[in-house]
Amino acid sequence: MNAVEIEEAVSDLSQEPFDAAEFPFSFLAAFGNKEATIKRLRSGNTNKSDVGGVLQRNNIHIAVAEPGQTVETLARLKASPQTERQKAKFILATDGAQLEAEELGSGEVLSCRYGDLGNNFGFFLPLAGISTVAEVKNNPIDIKATSRLNRLYVQLLKDNADWGSPDKRGDLNRFMARMIFCFFAEDTGIFQGDDLFTSTVQTMTEADGSNTRDVLLRLFDAMNTRAPDGAARPGFPSWADRFPYVNGGLFADDIGCPTFSRTSRAYLLRAGELDWKTINPDIFGSMIQAVADEDERGELGMHYTSVPNIQKVLDPLFLDDLREQLEQAGTNKRMLFNLRQRLSRIRVFDPACGSGNFLVIAYIRMREIEDEIMRRRGEALTRSAISLTQFFGIEIKSFAAEIARLSLLIAEFQCDVRFIGQAEARALVLPLHATGNIRQGNALRIDWEEVCPPATVSAEERDLGGPTGRLNLEGGSEEREIYICGNPPYQGSVNQSQAQKADMESIFKKYLKTYKDLDYVSSWFVRAAEYLKGRSGVAAFVSTNSICQGEQVAMLWPILFKLGLEIDFAHTSFLWKNNASNNAGVTCIVVGIGNLTRQKLLFEGSEVRAALGITPYLTIGERVIVRKQTSPLSPIAKMQSGNKPTDNGNFILDGEDKRSLVRSFPETERLFRRFVGSRELTQGGDRYCLWIKDNDLAVASANPEIGNRISNVRAFRLESRGKQANENAETPHRFVFSPHTGGSCIAVSNVSSERREYLPANYFSGDTVVSNLASVAYDAPLWNFSIIVSKLHLAWIATICGKLKTDYRYSNTLGWNTFPVPKLTATDKARLTRCAADILLAREAHFPATIAELYDPEMMPTDLRAAHDCNDETLERIYIGRRFRNDTERLEKLFEMYTKMTTKKERAN
């Protein structure tokens, strides 16, 4: 269940008559417990309560109190030994009138009327595993608002089938934005009189919804008509005339109004009942945008950027700089004045703005700085110098664009209330000012300069204080500072839609022949770089970490560097997290690209490092880009991908199945080979694959079980969308890619946990087939193994190759073939061979421990560690005659060698 569903269930529960016996179970059901779980609790099997209540292990201890005894009952719950023993997270006591609860971990308490439980459901969200971010917990109104609007939107679509069409959808979205504005306006005093809008609809419309549309149209009309000074507007009934002139923007266009049924009218009124005063334009906006999108509904803004992540972009982009200028100004009035001038000129542009939360946060933070300026100048703010027209956005979805415009207006009003005053804010708000410049469209196709025209500061503005000088161009013209930010969509090449591929082509074709492996998000970086070309600025986006790893680096970054940009700041990989119920599974980075001569900052977790330059691998050091190559740079063994079945599982049998088959059909024994992928390589396990030579095909097909598997493979490959699978459909007994020679080999897992200090590699005899989940060097001398499992090689792989999350991913073309190795003498090779053998022997001494067990950094046996130390020492002495002090030194040496070796090669060509 997501938070919206929980809110609905809890609100419903608190409105029903209180049933003392049922309450604990209904409560647990509202938080998404399954029927079966509740049945078991009810039967007493899993109910661990020792005070006659209901206690769910690891969760909550609930007791129903005698009337007026809630506080005492809560105390009993707290004192109960079972509460602690069963690790309850919450205790809750209620008598149906009053409710007391405590979150035991934090000691936070809740005390409210029972009927008010719905408004406090956020307190209990950890019960459903939704706990990480305080924002939702503290602002349940955002969820409730989303939930109510959700119902209204769906019902309106039901009542007005024609409004669902693509050309009418925009009008419905605009209509919803108007409704939200009205709800907000009636709760904040923008409209005179409490609940003016909702109560007008309530009293003026029939319960069956029949005339709701007419009433709303009348109200829209009024809000779009300027009243003659102080007088009534002619032709409007008094109930409509009570509504103020709001203005063009929101109410100008004639979008009509959908028809209402009894149900949709009721939902409209229920939405109006909420107190919209405290909604957060950032959180609410991102949740609400899912309302208009069937696919996203229920996901609740899975891709919405949390405020901490937005700050990761905005702070280093320009807010920290503003704050620093504020510090420098101290109480110097002139300097403070200049800073305020600067604030009034900055432009913030989010070309993937969604519901506008980057823009909203930027606006609020800028207002906070302005407030501090006024405080230090000892002046009262009467009108902010920061205008919403300084904020620009592009958004592809019409509803989100609509919400972005509205969210900015709400943010402006809330800031006016906070920094100027309640009454003044009300006086200022109507008629509505121009809001942000939000364009609905595809950011990769429309002209950014048209959306956010780079204007220069006028002479008049300059006289008022002049720009800070930081952004002066050489020619002396003074452009406004423009900061580009956002969180554009990510999509790897395999999952890009046809439209997205076409977008990619439109951007990359002029730069590259091979660009198709780039992530979709890289388009925004190129677009931003093109926009910044010839002027000063920085653009920073949240992105998937894969554009700064592996093969994508060599495709994307040379383009950006050539356009005159460098990495201005960056945050290294962090896990995507927001308060959506099901987070997107992705590891992110933040990268700012720009052309300002300022110190570069690299943020790693909570640490910041200042540097002269940041590499596209998000490390500090010389800017070197490693390109994949098909053969080794150094005289080391050839390495390939492992054997790829593309069999839908049909070639693979576990040990037990294979043995029972061979027991029944002994002639099939020679059709099997031991099969090793990443998992078997590291964690052991007993798997076999069918390895059928052409001249064994008759024997294989004759066996019913195996024959069946072969025909399954054929069917699967025919069905597949993949070319290689199709092409190999008529040889369904063979792997689609099979470098297996029958000789021995060294294999490295293609993925490995970043916890390990050494790559999981092993030596296999010819009767083992290594899968495409590992890279293999066939018939390779053992000293190659010594290199593969060295610290030196891991440092290289960790920097150069791609990652899965933040785990190592091994690649022969990127990591092995590019690895610089000095010329090895026969003695060197003999020594390394000896080291490799010692490592294998040390492992054997711990048979049958797996590599995963042996290489757990906490459990690694001392003899194995000693063998690796010896190996590292021997190898590193060959490089520099001593051991390296750390990985920084290792990488420095490797990059230096790489640069030398690749430029020499180029010269030779």
Added chain:
DNA sequence: CATCCGACACTGC
């Protein structure tokens, strides 16, 4: 023919 990646995908707690 050969490979790199996944707004990932499981598994186990």
Added chain:
DNA sequence: GCAGTGTCGGATG
């Protein structure tokens, strides 16, 4: 749900 850790095969070169 979350932490830990690597499947599988498509799309692309």
